[in-house]
Amino acid sequence: MRLVRIMLISFVALMLAFGAQADIVRSQLTSAIEDREPTDDLANDVVGHSNTITQVYYFNHLTNMNGKVLQHKWLLDGVEKAVIDLKIGSNNWRTYSSKRMNDAMQGNWQVQVWMDGQQLQAHEFTYRLFQ
Secondary structure, eight states, rough: OOOHHHHHHHHHHHHHHHOOOOOOEEEEEEEETTEEEESSSOEEEEOOOTOOOOOEEEEEEEESSSTTEEEEEEEETEEEEEEEEEEEEEEEEEEEEEEEOOOOOOOEEEEEEEETOOOOOEEEEEEEEEE
């Protein structure tokens, strides 16, 4: 009887492990990361100041993706400007990439999130200078 119970518990654990769905729990465009968390939500409008560098971060909280590689692709007006590989180190993982922007980088931006050749999500925003 004890052996049957152990086998049943093992079977349930295996089913839960294989049935766990990989997921992006949270995503956010932010001006800074502190203690592995975004400090604010820039939504879709980033405002910089003339002759300065504005740095923005794209944050992801992921589950059940241990050992995978996530990619952030940063595009300006449809042209790819950066691709960042982010290695996932556990099944509950927070990660981010960033982009430094100057006066010449005003326009329509998109951060695309890719894994295994598939786009999982995209976030669009506009970068402009303070008037």
